[in-house]
Amino acid sequence: MSPRIITLLTDFGTEDYFVGAMKGVILTRSPEAVVVDITHAIPPQDVRAGAFTLSAVYSNFPAGSIHLAVVDPGVGSDRRPVLIEAADYLFIGPDNGLFSIVLDRVPGAKIRHVTNSDYFLPDRSSTFHGRDIFAPVAAALAQGLPPGELGPIIQDPVRLGLTECEFLSDGAIAGRVIHIDHFGNCVTNLGFGEQRNIIQSSGLCS
Amino acid sequence: MSPRIITLLTDFGTEDYFVGAMKGVILTRSPEAVVVDITHAIPPQDVRAGAFTLSAVYSNFPAGSIHLAVVDPGVGSDRRPVLIEAADYLFIGPDNGLFSIVLDRVPGAKIRHVTNSDYFLPDRSSTFHGRDIFAPVAAALAQGLPPGELGPIIQDPVRLGLTECEFLSDGAIAGRVIHIDHFGNCVTNLGFGEQRNIIQSSGLCS
Amino acid sequence: MSPRIITLLTDFGTEDYFVGAMKGVILTRSPEAVVVDITHAIPPQDVRAGAFTLSAVYSNFPAGSIHLAVVDPGVGSDRRPVLIEAADYLFIGPDNGLFSIVLDRVPGAKIRHVTNSDYFLPDRSSTFHGRDIFAPVAAALAQGLPPGELGPIIQDPVRLGLTECEFLSDGAIAGRVIHIDHFGNCVTNLGFGEQRNIIQSSGLCS
Numbered sequence: 001m002s003p004r005i006i007t008l009l010t011d012f013g014t015e016d017y018f019v020g021a022m023k024g025v026i027l028t029r030s031p032e033a034v035v036v037d038i039t040h041a042i043p044p045q046d047v048r049a050g051a052f053t054l055s056a057v058y059s060n061f062p063a064g065s066i067h068l069a070v071v072d073p074g075v076g077s078d079r080r081p082v083l084i085e086a087a088d089y090l091f092i093g094p095d096n097g098l099f100s101i102v103l104d105r106v107p108g109a110k111i112r113h114v115t116n117s118d119y120f121l122p123d124r125s126s127t128f129h130g131r132d133i134f135a136p137v138a139a140a141l142a143q144g145l146p147p148g149e150l151g152p153i154i155q156d157p158v159r160l161g162l163t164e165c166e167f168l169s170d171g172a173i174a175g176r177v178i179h180i181d182h183f184g185n186c187v188t189n190l191g192f193g194e195q196r197n198i199i200q201s202s203g204l205c206s
Numbered sequence: 207m208s209p210r211i212i213t214l215l216t217d218f219g220t221e222d223y224f225v226g227a228m229k230g231v232i233l234t235r236s237p238e239a240v241v242v243d244i245t246h247a248i249p250p251q252d253v254r255a256g257a258f259t260l261s262a263v264y265s266n267f268p269a270g271s272i273h274l275a276v277v278d279p280g281v282g283s284d285r286r287p288v289l290i291e292a293a294d295y296l297f298i299g300p301d302n303g304l305f306s307i308v309l310d311r312v313p314g315a316k317i318r319h320v321t322n323s324d325y326f327l328p329d330r331s332s333t334f335h336g337r338d339i340f341a342p343v344a345a346a347l348a349q350g351l352p353p354g355e356l357g358p359i360i361q362d363p364v365r366l367g368l369t370e371c372e373f374l375s376d377g378a379i380a381g382r383v384i385h386i387d388h389f390g391n392c393v394t395n396l397g398f399g400e401q402r403n404i405i406q407s408s409g410l411c412s
Numbered sequence: 413m414s415p416r417i418i419t420l421l422t423d424f425g426t427e428d429y430f431v432g433a434m435k436g437v438i439l440t441r442s443p444e445a446v447v448v449d450i451t452h453a454i455p456p457q458d459v460r461a462g463a464f465t466l467s468a469v470y471s472n473f474p475a476g477s478i479h480l481a482v483v484d485p486g487v488g489s490d491r492r493p494v495l496i497e498a499a500d501y502l503f504i505g506p507d508n509g510l511f512s513i514v515l516d517r518v519p520g521a522k523i524r525h526v527t528n529s530d531y532f533l534p535d536r537s538s539t540f541h542g543r544d545i546f547a548p549v550a551a552a553l554a555q556g557l558p559p560g561e562l563g564p565i566i567q568d569p570v571r572l573g574l575t576e577c578e579f580l581s582d583g584a585i586a587g588r589v590i591h592i593d594h595f596g597n598c599v600t601n602l603g604f605g606e607q608r609n610i611i612q613s614s615g616l617c618s
Contacts, residue, residue, distance in 0.1 A: 005233060007226065013453075013594035014220075014426075017469035020419065020450035024472030027417060027448070031474065035448075036233070036241070038226030041219075044595060057223035060230030060337070062237065131472070182219035183250060211439060213432065220426075242439070242447070244432030247425075263429035266436030266543070268443065388425035389456060 003032040004142035005065040009054055010130060011042040012070070018128070022068075022135040025121065029139035036061075045073040047097050051162060052179045052187065054091075055101035063088035068130075068138045069098050076126040081114040081133055082157060083141075083150050090147065092138050094129070097160035104163045115151035163189050209238040210348035211271040215260055216336060217248040218276070224334070228274075228341040231327065235345035242267075251279040253303050257368060258385045258393065260297075261307035269294035274336075274344045275304050282332040287320040287339055288363060289347075289356050296353065298344050300335070303366035310369045321357035369395050415444040416554035417477040421466055422542060423454040424482070430540070434480075434547040437533065441551035448473075457485040459509050463574060464591045464599065466503075467513035475500035480542075480550045481510050488538040493526040493545055494569060495553075495562050502559065504550050506541070509572035516575045527563035575601050 006026055012018040023035050038057055042050045050071035058067050072079075072094040084091040084099055086109035091099050095113075103109055114133070119140040124132040137150065166174040179187040212232055218224040229241050244263055248256045256277035264273050278285075278300040290297040290305055292315035297305050301319075309315055320339070325346040330338040343356065372380040385393040418438055424430040435447050450469055454462045462483035470479050484491075484506045496503040496511055498521035503511050507525075515521055526545070531552040536544040549562065578586040591599040 007230075009226075014449075014451055015453035016593045017450065017465045018594070020421075020448070020469045021472045023448050024419075024469060024474075024477075027446070028472065028474045034233070036226070036229050037220075038223065039220055041221035053223045057226045057230060060227045060234065062230075062234045065230075181222045182224070213436075215432075240439070242432070242435050243426075244429060245426055247427035259429045263432045263436060266433045266440065268436075268440045271436075387428045388430070 003034050004030070005034045005036055005061060006030075006138050006142055007036045007038050007058075007061060007065060007067045008040070009038040009042065009050060009067065009069040010040045010071065011044050011046065011050065012040045012130065013044075014040050018130065021128075021131045025131055025135040026139045026142075029136055030142040033139060033142045038067075042071050045071060047071050047073070048160065048162060049179055050098050051100045051102075051160065054098065055105065058089055058091075058102065059087065061089070066090045066092065066138050066141050068134055069093040070130040070134055071098055072096065072129065075129050079158075080154075081129065081137075082154070083112045083114050083137070083147055084157075085110040085112075085147055090141055092134050092141070095158050097158045097162075099157065100160040100162055103157060103159060110147075111154050111157045112147060113151045113154045116149060119145070119150070165190055209240050210236070211240045211242055211267060212236075212344050212348055213242045213244050213264075213267060213271060213273045214246070215244040215248065215256060215273065215275040216246045216277065217250050217252065217256065218246045218336065219250075220246050224336065227334070227337045231337055231341040232345045232348075235342055236348040239345060239348045244273075248277050251277060253277050253279070254366065254368060255385060256304050257306045257308075257366065260304065261311065264295055264297075264308065265293065267295070272296045272298065272344050272347050274340055275299040276336040276340055277304055278302065278335065281335050286360075287335065287343075288360070289318045289320050289343070289353055290363075291316040291318075291353055296347055298340050298347070301364050303364045303368075305363065306366040306368055309363060309365060316353075317360050317363045318353060319357045319360045322355060325351070325356070371396055415446050416442070417446045417448055417473060418442075418550050418554055419448045419450050419470075419473060419477060419479045420452070421450040421454065421462060421479065421481040422452045422483065423456045423458065423462065424452045424542065425456075426452050430542065433540075433543045437543055437547040438551045438554075441548055442554040445551060445554045450479075454483050457483060459483050459485070460572065460574060461591055462510050463512045463514075463572065466510065467517065470501055470503075470514065471499065473501070478502045478504065478550050478553050480546055481505040482542040482546055483510055484508065484541065487541050491570075492566075493541065493549075494566070495524045495526050495549070495559055496569075497522040497524075497559055502553055504546050504553070507570050509570045509574075511569065512572040512574055515569060515571060522559075523566050523569045524559060525563045525566045528561060531557070531562070577602055 019040050054069050070093050080095040082095040086106040119137050121132040175188045175190040177186045178189045225246050276299050286301040288301040292312040325343050327338045381394045381396040383392045384395045431452050482505050492507040494507040498518040531549050533544040587600045587602040589598045590601045
């Protein structure tokens with residue numbers, strides 16, 4: 001079997017020790033995991049941008065990949081850590097809408113509240129769940145831990161309605177810009193979500 | 207045998223999903239490949255800077271490495287995708303001069319127009335050949351595909367003349383600055399290309 | 413045995429070929445090494461910031477990891493290259509205080525002046541020891557070279573006193589801010605160094 005891939009998507013930037021700390025924890029607990037950076041330059045605390053970027057890339061990875069995403073303005077509050085089984089992938093991170101577009105696209109995804117702290121780091125800070133909770137849980141999953149060991153299924157994950165478009169009476173569709181990329185392209189939410197088979201718009205304008 | 211290395215050099219930045227998408231495609235099609243970032247911060251569409259950076263680093267990698275480079279202002283036009291066999295390396299990317307300095311340095315390189323679409327992604331966008339064409343072709347090469355399967359040899363790749371210096375009548379040599387690095391050093395084109403054995407200039411000035 | 417991890421921490425930025433060149437040299441000489449970026453965005457020549465970042469992350473990696481760090485304003489001068497054995501880790505880089513906090517934290521660390529040039533690249537520049545000296549030495553260590561082969565033990569590494577706090581007569585403690593992170597948090601030196609078991613301050617203020 002190929003080694004298990006763990007991707008990282010955060011708003012941590014790359015100038016601090018944060019990303020390195022997560023990689024160190026993962027490789028300590030799952031030495032054969034292959035850690036792949038998606039991006040660490042999501043604008044700080046911009047959950048929508050994180051949700052969009054994750055939705056645009058997760059399915060390019062091999063089935064079985066574990067997507068660890070942390071854009072987490074509510075770290076330290078009582079927002080839940082969640083594990084999502086959707087399509088052939090696992091997603092782990094905060095329950096704040098970061099997985100909203102993935103959930104819109106994959107009906108029937110299984111969502112768990114991660115309550116079992118056996119796999120967390122023993123000394124946990126209140127501000128760095130990426131290192132202390134999400135990284136070691138991702139490593140445990142890469143080592144083969146069944147998702148069911150981590151906590152109960154929930155039905156009410158936070159959803160942000162990012163893929164909702166409005167079908168106007170004159171036949172037009174109203175969406176919105178949800179991301180502006182490195183080259184200045186605007187990405188709209190037309191064609192995202194479950195409507196994506198209907199609307200063939202590329203969603204790109206200059 | 208060691209796993210095959212695929213390096214990435216682009217102007218995609220690291221804030222979007224672009225780089226992650228390429229890595230996902232590569233690892234899906236060549237699970238044992240080792241993907242190494244050279245840089246994704248080539249100034250947008252600056253083919254010269256990409257050509258310089260690639261020329262400065264490719265030979266530090268193990269023989270057999272595959273260098274995937276995408277700085278591609280002409281994506282979606284009829285510019286050709288090319289595969290180059292030069293020294294002990296493979297290079298894959300757009301035919302726009304990005305491999306110009308490598309070609310200046312390695313006489314006798316074999317250049318192919320990549321015309322065989324069997325290894326491209328089935329659904330291709332017109333704006334993201336990095337993910338849809340170059341990444342899967344690099345993965346196929348990493349899996350052992352013979353270069354000859356990808357397309358015919360061509361003799362007229364785009365060359366930018368970046369390494370040409372002028373030998374003046376008073377014995378002086380006129381070159382030009384082709385790059386300014388992170389620390390503010392100016393890099394000239396003196397000492398690049400086939401003249402490099404003659405001119406021992408370090409090419410660095412403060 | 414798991415492949416050996418080599419982490420990289422530098423002020424090289426990611427826009428140039430510098431980081432790619434180090435990775436290429438490492439993978440050429442130690443094909444099974446796993447190279448992990450900690451950061452390349454230490455502010456240029458800011459040895460203190462490098463020392464702090466390294467101290468915050470090194471122990472998250474598996475025992476046996478090799479931490480290669482280069483923030484090196486004195487490159488080309490007679491500052492020494494050093495190899496440090498501290499706790500279960502190896503550290504390699506310039507002797508300019510970059511390992512100062514690690515040395516404060518790990519009493520009894522063994523420090524060597526790297527004098528054996530057998531493992532350096534044959535053609536060395538005076539400005540890029542990261543590629544020409546530190547990367548190949550790290551690769552040799554990853555391949556199992558005993559540290560003692562690299563040079564003699566020294567007792568006088570450069571130390572910057574970064575973890576020293578002042579205990580004032582009124583019972584207060586005076587420290588200083590040694591880093592401001594991506595989210596704007598200020599990190600003080602309270603709680604670093606050997607005093608860390610006494611002072612429980614998180615060292616974070618907004």
